Every structure is written in C-alpha cells, then in structure tokens.
Amino acid sequence: MSVKTLTIDGKMMTGVEGDTVFTVAFHNQVQIPRLCHLGGVPDVGACRMCLVEVEGRSKLSASCMTTIEEGMVVRTDTEQLREYRKLLMELLLAEGNHVCSVCVSNGNCELQDLATHLGVDHVRVPYRHPRREVDLSHERFGLDQNRCIACTRCVRTCDEVEGAHVWDMAGRGEKLHLVADLGEPWGNSENCTKCGKCVQVCPTGALFTKGSAVGEMEKDRSFLKYIVYGRERHQWVKKP
Amino acid sequence: MSAKVKLATVWLGGCSGCHMSFLDLDERLIELAARVEFCLSPLVDTKFKDFPEVDVTLVEGAVANVEHVEMLHTIRARSKLVIAFGDCAVSGNITAMRNNFTVDEVMNRAYRETCAVVNGVPVGDDIVPKLVPKVKPLHELVKIDHYLQGCPPSADRIWELVTALLDGRAPKLERRFG
Numbered sequence: 001m002s003v004k005t006l007t008i009d010g011k012m013m014t015g016v017e018g019d020t021v022f023t024v025a026f027h028n029q030v031q032i033p034r035l036c037h038l039g040g041v042p043d044v045g046a047c048r049m050c051l052v053e054v055e056g057r058s059k060l061s062a063s064c065m066t067t068i069e070e071g072m073v074v075r076t077d078t079e080q081l082r083e084y085r086k087l088l089m090e091l092l093l094a095e096g097n098h099v100c101s102v103c104v105s106n107g108n109c110e111l112q113d114l115a116t117h118l119g120v121d122h123v124r125v126p127y128r129h130p131r132r133e134v135d136l137s138h139e140r141f142g143l144d145q146n147r148c149i150a151c152t153r154c155v156r157t158c159d160e161v162e163g164a165h166v167w168d169m170a171g172r173g174e175k176l177h178l179v180a181d182l183g184e185p186w187g188n189s190e191n192c193t194k195c196g197k198c199v200q201v202c203p204t205g206a207l208f209t210k211g212s213a214v215g216e217m218e219k220d221r222s223f224l225k226y227i228v229y230g231r232e233r234h235q236w237v238k239k240p
Numbered sequence: 241m242s243a244k245v246k247l248a249t250v251w252l253g254g255c256s257g258c259h260m261s262f263l264d265l266d267e268r269l270i271e272l273a274a275r276v277e278f279c280l281s282p283l284v285d286t287k288f289k290d291f292p293e294v295d296v297t298l299v300e301g302a303v304a305n306v307e308h309v310e311m312l313h314t315i316r317a318r319s320k321l322v323i324a325f326g327d328c329a330v331s332g333n334i335t336a337m338r339n340n341f342t343v344d345e346v347m348n349r350a351y352r353e354t355c356a357v358v359n360g361v362p363v364g365d366d367i368v369p370k371l372v373p374k375v376k377p378l379h380e381l382v383k384i385d386h387y388l389q390g391c392p393p394s395a396d397r398i399w400e401l402v403t404a405l406l407d408g409r410a411p412k413l414e415r416r417f418g
Binding site: 097098099100101102103107108109112115116119120121122123124126127129130131132194 | 324330334335337377379384416
C-alpha cells in the first residue's frame with residue numbers, strides 16, 4: 001500500500017493508492033458537490049456533480065471515479081466547473097417533476113439544498129414534464145418516480161448493505177427508472193426485507209415513509225455509519 | 241422630490257399565495273407606499289383600461305392560458321423590470337403539474353368527471369380563455385430581470401428584493417425552490 005501525494009486546489013494532500021480524488025479531498029476538508037456519492041457504499045459516478053479538472057487531461061473527470069496518482073494536480077472549484085455544475089443541476093430539475101412545494105422532502109432534500117448552494121435561480125433548459133409512476137403498493141414505504149434522479153444510492157445500499165438487491169434501474173435516457181425485483185410492484189417484492197435503508201439514503205423525496213405530508217420526510221443515515229464501521233472493525237458501537 | 245417608482249403586481253396562473261405573502265409585509269406596506277406608486281395590482285382598486293407604463297412588475301403564476309400569454313407580452317413591453325414572483329412564475333411549479341396530461345384530459349377531469357358537472361366543458365372563445373398545451377414558466381416566453389423563488393416567497397424575501405431594487409443595490413437572497 002503506497003502513499004501518493006497530489007495537489008488539490010493548490011494544497012498538497014496525501015492518500016493511499018486506490019483512494020479517489022473525492023475521498024482525499026473530503027478528508028482534507030475540501031467539499032466537492034455530489035449527489036450519488038454515499039460514504040459506505042461503492043461509487044458509480046452517476047450524477048457527475050463532482051466533476052473536477054485534472055491537469056494534463058482534456059476531459060473533466062468525476063472525482064469519485066478518479067483514483068489518485070503521484071503528482072496529480074486537481075482543481076475542484078473553477079468558474080467553468082461552477083457553471084457546468086449549475087447546468088447539470090438545471091438538467092436534473094428539468095428532467096423529472098421536482099415540485100418542491102408539494103414534496104414530502106421539501107426543506108430536507110439534498111437536490112434542493114445543492115441547487116441553492118449552486119445558485120440556481122431558474123432553469124434555463126425547457127422542462128420535460130415526463131409522465132412517471134407512483135408506486136404505493138408497499139405496506140410501509142412509497143416510491144415516486146417523479147422525484148427520482150437515478151443516483152442509485154438505494155440500489156447500492158440494498159445490495160451492499162442489506163444484501164437483498166431489490167432495486168435496479170431499467171430503461172434508457174428519459175425512460176430510465178427504478179424497478180423492484182424484475183419490475184414488480186414494490187409491495188409484491190419477495191426480496192424486500194422492509195428494512196427501509198433505501199428510503200433513508202435517498203437524497204430526494206423519491207423514496208419516502210408512507211403517511212409523510214409535505215416537508216415531513218426527514219432522512220436519517222446514522223445507521224449506515226454504524227453498519228459499515230461494525231463490518232470493517234468488528235466493533236458494534238453506536239458512536240464510533 | 242423625484243417621481244415615485246411605479247410598481248405593478250400581476251396574477252397569472254397561480255393560487256394568489258404570493259400576493260398573500262406580499263400582504264404579509266404588514267406595516268412595511270406603509271413604508272412601501274411612501275416610496276412607490278402602486279399602479280396596478282389585484283390588491284388595489286385602481287382600474288386601468290390598458291396596462292400602464294411602469295418601472296417594476298411582479299408577476300405571480302405561470303403561463304397557463306392564451307390570456308396569460310398576451311398579458312405577459314404586454315407586461316414586458318410596458319415594464320422596465322419584470323420579476324418572476326414565486327415558484328410558479330419561476331418554474332411552473334404546481335400549475336405546470338398538468339403538463340403530464342393533455343389539455344383534453346385536464347378539461348374532462350375538471351368539467352366532466354367531477355360530481356358538480358353543470359354545463360360540461362366550456363366552448364367558445366369568449367367564456368374562459370383557452371388553455372395553452374403546456375404550462376410554461378415566464379422566462380420561456382419573455383426576458384425576466386429577477387427571479388424570486390419560494391412557494392410562496394416569504395414576506396422578508398419579497399421585502400429584501402423590493403427594497404434592494406428601490407435602493408439600486410444587488411439583493412441578498414437565498415435562491416431556494418419550495
């Protein structure tokens with residue numbers, strides 16, 4: 001396991017071989033905007049919010065999918081990156097039906113928070129208004145595809161942490177959507193353990209606890225730290 | 241004393257919640273009245289045959305019917321500054337939720353499939369303005385100078401924007417939908 005040194009936003013940082021730029025930046029208090037990254041489950045580079053400039057590369061790289069190299073020079077917060085992230089956010093908002101004012105997660109939503117952080121005051125691309133389904137067949141939880149940004153946090157958490165692998169993505173482009181089992185209504189899923197981990201990791205109001213009204217759905221991710229820490233160190237303590 | 245700033249507020253495809261929030265300015269309305277001439281608004285009783293020439297217009301609501309389209313173009317032509325006032329004006333918001341359906345589906349739902357059907361779907365051009373196929377936020381039709389998000393924007397945020405414009409400074413606003 002060799003140590004590598006790189007420069008992120010003008011500061012020298014070190015990480016272990018195999019670490020991603022995102023992780024090294026995070027451990028050095030450089031917060032790169034992200035939506036699909038979730039500590040404890042593998043990264044997939046779905047949201048592209050964590051794009052960074054790497055010196056010597058002509059294309060932008062998703063920092064969560066870029067492993068560190070010796071002598072790398074990375075910039076995470078340039079004017080061009082800020083503009084690209086803003087546009088990415090606008091594309092996300094235009095692609096689904098994100099009506100904050102009637103959403104269970106209004107006020108507790110990572111998409112809404114990040115849009116605010118990026119300074120999105122209106123969406124410059126035309127809204128798509130796709131027709132999407134709401135699945136309320138599950139006894140405890142609901143799925144509103146209108147609010148899904150296809151980050152796949154739920155897919156990865158259900159697979160890697162709970163080990164049930166209920167969720168998958170189906171379709172392409174604007175038809176990309178979440179499916180339970182092989183496209184069953186969620187309530188019919190034989191694999192679902194009803195643990196609700198997917199609900200807690202969802203950054204938006206796409207997955208929610210039934211009975212939540214506007215703004216009432218607050219997510220709690222402390223369980224994830226507990227489980228991941230417990231697995232890694234075999235110490236099952238509440239506050240590591 | 242220089243001439244007062246001419247202010248108008250307009251209500252297109254929205255619920256009037258933004259105007260209610262405007263009323264929540266409470267005693268600040270008195271301060272505002274001293275600085276602006278309130279030309280045209282659903283909140284005042286001044287009647288105009290045509291939309292007057294004004295300095296600033298706050299437009300609540302999205303563009304949902306043919307009357308809104310015409311009105312918005314008139315507003316743009318006669319206002320120095322046009323402000324998208326609230327989430328419906330900025331993003332379409334709840335008004336645009338009908339975009340998932342066709343106009344026929346929407347009309348049937350509202351006028352045929354309800355328990356209080358009397359006359360059915362209105363016909364003719366002079367009864368109610370025809371719905372446009374898709375509800376749109378204001379900036380998809382005309383140039384917008386400022387965006388005030390919120391459903392509704394709080395009175396404090398309205399006050400910050402309006403006073404900033406009157407003082408000729410950049411408003412300090414958190415950009416937040418919902």
